[in-house]
Amino acid sequence: MVSTDIKLSIEHEVVEFLPSDDITTDGILGLVRSDVCISQCTVNNIVPKCLLKGESINVQITTKDRSGKPVIPRQAVEVTLTKPDGSKTNLDVTDNRDGTHTVTANTDMDGKYQVALTLGDQEVPGSPFEIPVIKGLVKTLGKKGNNKGEFDAPYGMTLNKNGNVVVADSNNRRIHVLDHDGNWKKSFEYTEFDKSFLPLDVAVSADDRYFMTDWNNKQVVVSDEDGEVITTFGQNELKDPNSISISPRDGAVYVSDWDGKGGAETDKDGHCIRKYTQDGQYIKSFGKYGKENGEFKGPYMMAHDKQGMLFVADCDNDCIQVFNADDQFLYKFGIPGKEDGQLFGPSGICLDLDRYVYVSDSTHRIQKFDSSGRFISRVDRKEDGLNNPRGLMITDSVPMKMIVADRDNHCIKVFVL
Numbered sequence: 016m017v018s019t020d021i022k023l024s025i026e027h028e029v030v031e032f033l034p035s036d037d038i039t040t041d042g043i044l045g046l047v048r049s050d051v052c053i054s055q056c057t058v059n060n061i062v063p064k065c066l067l068k069g070e071s072i073n074v075q076i077t078t079k080d081r082s083g084k085p086v087i088p089r090q091a092v093e094v095t096l097t098k099p100d101g102s103k104t105n106l107d108v109t110d111n112r113d114g115t116h117t118v119t120a121n122t123d124m125d126g127k128y129q130v131a132l133t134l135g136d137q138e139v140p141g142s143p144f145e146i147p148v149i150k151g152l153v154k155t156l157g158k159k160g161n162n163k164g165e166f167d168a169p170y171g172m173t174l175n176k177n178g179n180v181v182v183a184d185s186n187n188r189r190i191h192v193l194d195h196d197g198n199w200k201k202s203f204e205y206t207e208f209d210k211s212f213l214p215l216d217v218a219v220s221a222d223d224r225y226f227m228t229d230w231n232n233k234q235v236v237v238s239d240e241d242g243e244v245i246t247t248f249g250q251n252e253l254k255d256p257n258s259i260s261i262s263p264r265d266g267a268v269y270v271s272d273w274d275g276k277g278g279a280e281t282d283k284d285g286h287c288i289r290k291y292t293q294d295g296q297y298i299k300s301f302g303k304y305g306k307e308n309g310e311f312k313g314p315y316m317m318a319h320d321k322q323g324m325l326f327v328a329d330c331d332n333d334c335i336q337v338f339n340a341d342d343q344f345l346y347k348f349g350i351p352g353k354e355d356g357q358l359f360g361p362s363g364i365c366l367d368l369d370r371y372v373y374v375s376d377s378t379h380r381i382q383k384f385d386s387s388g389r390f391i392s393r394v395d396r397k398e399d400g401l402n403n404p405r406g407l408m409i410t411d412s413v414p415m416k417m418i419v420a421d422r423d424n425h426c427i428k429v430f431v432l
Contacts, residue, residue: 069414085114090135099126159425171216183214203242248295264323309344348388356390
């Protein structure tokens with residue numbers, strides 16, 4: 016859980032003490048139990064201007080006497096959290112028995128929160144504190160270029176075992192690795208192939224090998240985490256490899272294959288999913304050009320859920336097709352169109368741990384569906400300015416974030432969900 020600490024001094028009129036013979040010793044650290052002087056009490060940490068949805072606030076209240084010495088109070092220390100929907104929660108306050116009290120307030124929705132602190136029947140000055148909690152676009156990484164941290168038409172991406180973002184920086188002909196804060200770590204590219212290396216997507220295996228689709232050379236390139244080539248495969252089957260995904264069930268490597276063209280110009284012998292072992296042995300293909308169940312017109316990005324079910328963005332059929340772990344068609348969802356809940360040229364796709372499905376399409380937006388295809392919400396806003404978003408990735412961190420390859424803006428955008 017991410018937390019933000021708060022520091023604030025508070026002043027108020029002095030509260031009269033009980034007579035000295037009414038003050039009792041607690042016996043812990045030599046502190047006394049007594050009424051407090053609220054003008055001497057402090058709340059440690061500065062109230063943040065805003066928090067991200069999912070972050071928490073850690074507050075420590077120090078109760079002191081008139082001379083500024085910590086005391087254990089007779090008065091009850093109470094903290095009430097009011098959420099943006101108006102609901103109120105009395106938070107658990109931990110008495111540390113040393114004159115300090117700590118409390119944690121969690122955020123699970125966006126909007127304005129209020130934190131009210133009281134000692135006995137007196138409210139701490141400035142209370143309730145108001146804290147906006149936001150979601151949506153929070154960071155943009157990179158710009159067009161070929162230097163460190165710059166991109167030219169970023170496409171697919173994934174996370175490695177260290178939580179670093181691994182991006183197929185397609186027009187720069189390289190793989191770009193960023194840390195979880197978006198700082199450049201390393202890049203690697205290849206010059207030993209017949210044609211220039213042109214990566215469209217990347218997947219990372221459980222042992223941190225990188226599997227990259229190389230569109231120009233019609234192959235999959237496998238490297239270690241430093242970019243050293245281990246092997247290549249697929250040259251005998253692949254026509255135009257696009258997306259790549261590794262099944263968590265058996266480690267099989269799935270590659271979507273088509274020429275990127277629509278209509279009469281397309282190679283109708285393609286439009287399928289090809290399946291390999293991680294050593295590059297060809298297992299089979301499934302699907303063909305068409306609009307029936309299990310057929311494709313432009314299979315784009317893919318994503319597996321934790322059970323090994325495969326979700327495929329079927330671009331020119333304007334739908335998402337779902338296959339079980341044995342590669343059998345189960346169902347599809349999506350109504351062609353540009354309104355909420357409809358799909359128009361879906362391209363990017365990913366799933367979170369609760370199996371919600373996130374889809375980017377040619378209307379420059381990202382939508383959230385449940386795993387059966389019921390529309391939940393739109394992730395981005397029009398003013399976020401997405402321009403042909405492609406690769407999507409969900410982090411497991413708190414707050415949960417979506418990382419988007421904003422292809423035609425040549426950058427990576429980060430959203431809090």
